[in-house]
Amino acid sequence: MSAAPRIDWEAAADLVVIGGGVAGLTAARTASLRGLRVLILSKGGPTDTATQYAQGGIAVVAPHEDSVESHVRDTVEAGAGLCDETAVRSIVEGGQAAVAALTDLGAVFDLARDGQISRTREGGHSTRRIIHAGGDATGAEVQRALNAAGLPVLFGAAALEVVTGRSGVQGVIAVSENGFGVVHAPAVLLATGGLGQLYALSTNPPGATADGIALALWAGATVADLEFVQFHPTVLYTPGGLGRRPLISEAVRGEGATLVDSEGNSVTAGVHPRGDLAPRDVVSRAIAARMRALGTDHVYLDARAIESFPQRFPTITASCLAAGIDPHTELIPVAPAAHYQCGGVVTDTHGRTAVPGLYAAGEVARTGLHGANRLASNSLLEGLVVGERAGVAAAERLGEEAHVTDVSFHTIPRAARALVQQSMTSHASVVRDAAGLAEAAVRLRDAVSHSAASRLRAELTTVKQRLTGAAIELSALNSGGAVNTGAASHDTEDRKGAAAAQRITAFEDAALTLTAQVLLLAAAARTESRGSHTRSDHPTPDDHQRRSRAARLGPEGHPVPAPDGLDLTTWTQDAIPSAS
Numbered sequence: 001m002s003a004a005p006r007i008d009w010e011a012a013a014d015l016v017v018i019g020g021g022v023a024g025l026t027a028a029r030t031a032s033l034r035g036l037r038v039l040i041l042s043k044g045g046p047t048d049t050a051t052q053y054a055q056g057g058i059a060v061v062a063p064h065e066d067s068v069e070s071h072v073r074d075t076v077e078a079g080a081g082l083c084d085e086t087a088v089r090s091i092v093e094g095g096q097a098a099v100a101a102l103t104d105l106g107a108v109f110d111l112a113r114d115g116q117i118s119r120t121r122e123g124g125h126s127t128r129r130i131i132h133a134g135g136d137a138t139g140a141e142v143q144r145a146l147n148a149a150g151l152p153v154l155f156g157a158a159a160l161e162v163v164t165g166r167s168g169v170q171g172v173i174a175v176s177e178n179g180f181g182v183v184h185a186p187a188v189l190l191a192t193g194g195l196g197q198l199y200a201l202s203t204n205p206p207g208a209t210a211d212g213i214a215l216a217l218w219a220g221a222t223v224a225d226l227e228f229v230q231f232h233p234t235v236l237y238t239p240g241g242l243g244r245r246p247l248i249s250e251a252v253r254g255e256g257a258t259l260v261d262s263e264g265n266s267v268t269a270g271v272h273p274r275g276d277l278a279p280r281d282v283v284s285r286a287i288a289a290r291m292r293a294l295g296t297d298h299v300y301l302d303a304r305a306i307e308s309f310p311q312r313f314p315t316i317t318a319s320c321l322a323a324g325i326d327p328h329t330e331l332i333p334v335a336p337a338a339h340y341q342c343g344g345v346v347t348d349t350h351g352r353t354a355v356p357g358l359y360a361a362g363e364v365a366r367t368g369l370h371g372a373n374r375l376a377s378n379s380l381l382e383g384l385v386v387g388e389r390a391g392v393a394a395a396e397r398l399g400e401e402a403h404v405t406d407v408s409f410h411t412i413p414r415a416a417r418a419l420v421q422q423s424m425t426s427h428a429s430v431v432r433d434a435a436g437l438a439e440a441a442v443r444l445r446d447a448v449s450h451s452a453a454s455r456l457r458a459e460l461t462t463v464k465q466r467l468t469g470a471a472i473e474l475s476a477l478n479s480g481g482a483v484n485t486g487a488a489s490h491d492t493e494d495r496k497g498a499a500a501a502q503r504i505t506a507f508e509d510a511a512l513t514l515t516a517q518v519l520l521l522a523a524a525a526r527t528e529s530r531g532s533h534t535r536s537d538h539p540t541p542d543d544h545q546r547r548s549r550a551a552r553l554g555p556e557g558h559p560v561p562a563p564d565g566l567d568l569t570t571w572t573q574d575a576i577p578s579a580s
Helices: 022-033 068-078 085-093 095-105 138-147 211-218 250-254 280-294 314-322 378-397 417-427 434-449 490-525
Strands: 007-012 015-018 038-042 153-155 158-165 168-176 179-184 188-190 229-236 258-260 299-302 332-341 344-346 358-360 406-409 461-464 550-553 559-561
Touching (some): 022 138, 022 188, 068 085, 085 095, 095 378, 138 378, 158 188, 158 490, 188 211, 188 378, 211 344, 211 550, 229 250, 229 280, 258 280, 358 378, 417 490, 490 550, 490 559
Parallel strands (some): 038 153, 188 358
Antiparallel strands (some): 158 168, 258 299, 299 332
16 A cells, blocks of 8 residues: 555636547537536647647538538548447537638638638548648647647646545545645546557557546446557658657548558558548558468558648658658558557537546547447538537536545556557457457456556555645636745645656556456457457357447456446446456
C-alpha cells in the first residue's frame, strides 16, 4: 500500500472535460455558451492531441453530386456489418452544421479555383467529400481554432479517477504540477483520444495511453468493439523507428499515388475493386501479406506523378525530407502502424454512457459510427458532432449535488510498458491468431501477478480528508494560464512536479495494461475475420458473430464479457468493482 498524499487543491465545475482535442474542446465550448461552468483537464500542452496530427480532413456531405445516403452507405460498407446505421445517419446528418460552427469560430479551409471549399477523396469514399486545411494540416487548423476560443484549461493535469456516488458522477481526482487535486462536478466528459501507445509503432501522440477506457471501466461503464484497431496502411518507414511515426495521408493516394512493392508490382491489384483506395483494413492486410511474402518490412508509395506535391502536402513533404526522401523524385517507404480505435466506451449519439453524468466523445467513444472499421476522415466529423451534443447533454446534470468526500489513493496493477507494447505488436497487430493472443494474455497476466499489486484496484489506502487545499477559481483560468495553488517553496514545487510525473506514468501504464487485457479478451472471443480484426486461423466473416462484443469489470476487478453491454440503462453503483 502507498501512503496517501494530501490534497493540494480543489475546484468545482458543472462539467469536467478530460482531454483537449476536437471532441473535448467542442463540448466545452458548447457547454460554456449554455452557461455551464467548465474545467478542461489536459494531460499535455495545447497541441499534444491526436487532433493536431490529423492530416486528411473532415468527411462531410458535399453540396453537389453527393448525399447523406451516399455517405451513410460508404460508412456502413467500411464498417463491415457492425455499424449502427441509425447512429451513422444521425452523425452524418449533423456534419454540415458542425463544420459551419467551426468556420464561424475562425477555422479556414482550403478553397478550389472557383472559390468554393476544395474537396478530395480518400479510401472507402465513393466521391470527393473530404474538406481540408493547409493542404495536409486540417487537424492543426481545427486545433488552432478551438484553442483560440479561450476556454478554461488546466494543462499538465491528468485525471486519475472518476468518482461516483448513488446518483452517478461526483467529480474527479486529478494530479498536476501543483499536486493532487479534486474537482467536484456532476458531469464528466471523457475525450481522451485513443490507445495507440499499446503498440511499438503508432501515428498517435505519446499521451494516447487509453486513459479514457480505463477511467470508464473503473467507474462501472462498459466498452465494446476494442478488438477493432485500425492500422493506417501508410506511415513513413525509417529503419529502427519506434513511437509516433509521421503519417502519409490517404489523400496522397486520393490524388493518384500508388502502392508498389520492392519489385515494383502493385500491392492492391486484384484485392479490392477500389484498389489503393480500398478501406484501410483491406489495404493494411494487403501490405502485411505482401511484406510477409517478400520478407520485407515495408513497401512503397509512388507519388512522383502528383503535380505540386510540396504545395498540396507540405507537412508530408517536410517529414519525408527530414528522413532524406524527396517525394517528387523518390518512392516513399511506408508500412502500417496503429492509428485509430474503432470501439471504445459505449455511448449514444449524445455521448451518454450507462453511468449517470459520465459522457464520452471522440475516439474514446463507441457510438456505433465506425463499426468494425472506420471510414477515412469520419473521426473529426464525429468529434465535432458528438462533442457538441455532449456539451448540450451535460446540462441535464445541473442541479445534481456533487461532492467528493472520500479520496482513495491506491496501487493499480500494471505491466511494464515495453512488455505491453512488444506483446501487442507481436500478437495483436494487423493479423492475429489464437496462439498469439493466448501468449500475449499469459505474458500480461504473469507480469501483473508479479507486480506490487496483484489484483485490479486492490489494497486501497482510503483516507477521508477534509478537502481544505487551495481552491482554484475557474474564472481565473484561461487557455494558456497557470494555476497558483499557494506560496510553496521551489523545492516543494519541484517535488510535487516529480511526484505528479511519476504518478501519471504509473497511471498510464495501468491504463494500457487493463486496455490490452480487454482487447485480447475480445480478439480471442471473435473467432472470425471482420473489418480491422483479422484472424489468420479464422480468415472469413461469420454471420453468427455479426454483433458487437462488450466488456466491463467484474466484481473482482477483472475484465469480463457484458452481454447487455450496449444497454445504457442498466447501471447501478453496485456495478462498480468492489475493490474500488
